[in-house]
Amino acid sequence: MRVLIAEDEVVMAEAIAEGLRLQALAVDTVHDGDAALQRLAVNEYDVLVLDRDMPRVHGDDVCRAVVESKADVRILMLTAAGELSDRVRGLDLGADDYLAKPFAFAELVARVRALGRRARPAAPPVLSRAGVSLDTAHREVFRDGRVVGLSRKEFAVLEELLRADGAVVTTEQLLERAWDENTDPFTNVVRVTMMTLRRKLGPPQVVETITGVGYQLR
Numbered sequence: 001m002r003v004l005i006a007e008d009e010v011v012m013a014e015a016i017a018e019g020l021r022l023q024a025l026a027v028d029t030v031h032d033g034d035a036a037l038q039r040l041a042v043n044e045y046d047v048l049v050l051d052r053d054m055p056r057v058h059g060d061d062v063c064r065a066v067v068e069s070k071a072d073v074r075i076l077m078l079t080a081a082g083e084l085s086d087r088v089r090g091l092d093l094g095a096d097d098y099l100a101k102p103f104a105f106a107e108l109v110a111r112v113r114a115l116g117r118r119a120r121p122a123a124p125p126v127l128s129r130a131g132v133s134l135d136t137a138h139r140e141v142f143r144d145g146r147v148v149g150l151s152r153k154e155f156a157v158l159e160e161l162l163r164a165d166g167a168v169v170t171t172e173q174l175l176e177r178a179w180d181e182n183t184d185p186f187t188n189v190v191r192v193t194m195m196t197l198r199r200k201l202g203p204p205q206v207v208e209t210i211t212g213v214g215y216q217l218r
Helices: 010-021 033-042 059-069 084-092 105-119 152-163 171-178 189-201
Strands: 002-006 026-030 047-051 074-079 097-100 126-129 132-135 140-143 207-210 214-217
Touching (some): 002 033, 010 105, 033 047, 047 059, 047 105, 097 105, 126 152, 132 152, 152 171, 152 189, 152 214, 171 189, 171 214
Parallel strands (some): 002 026, 047 074, 074 097
Antiparallel strands (some): 126 132
16 A cells, blocks of 8 residues: 655654654655645545645645545544634545544554545455465465565565456555655566565465566565
């Protein structure tokens, strides 16, 4: 899942971003509404965590522009104003969910994940194929009943392969879904991550390299 955080309080934005990255999500951050619209124009995101009181372009205007563009991104609006009228206005603008500050981080994660599921084709909470099972809720992976400890990126890559249900996933798609925009598109991080993922899953190998295209979990 890829998330854009638009929050003008830099410390809060980075804290949210780091917390979501620990959940194996790819996260980008911006600190004003104009930058948020620019990122949304060039990158595909599953969820936009949007502070309502943004400089340059107000969060309400960002929300309105996103809705009018018919982008697939789901919007979680954050605000210091927790009154019913404020929540209603945010939802009326087209936000999919609303969370008042201060909030519990666990609730933010749960809401982001729920919106992410709505942004993408529905998938069961436990993804399984070729003896590999991945529990998205509990962040657990099993290979033929054996617990497999994976890094955040390995987990995210495996989730994408399992979601593909046997279809080929390109290197570009993995970079788009599992890494943020600061990743060099010419880097070998996907190949290295795939190598360590295969080693941890153990034999017999279930992830096949499709030369010149990408990877497939058979």
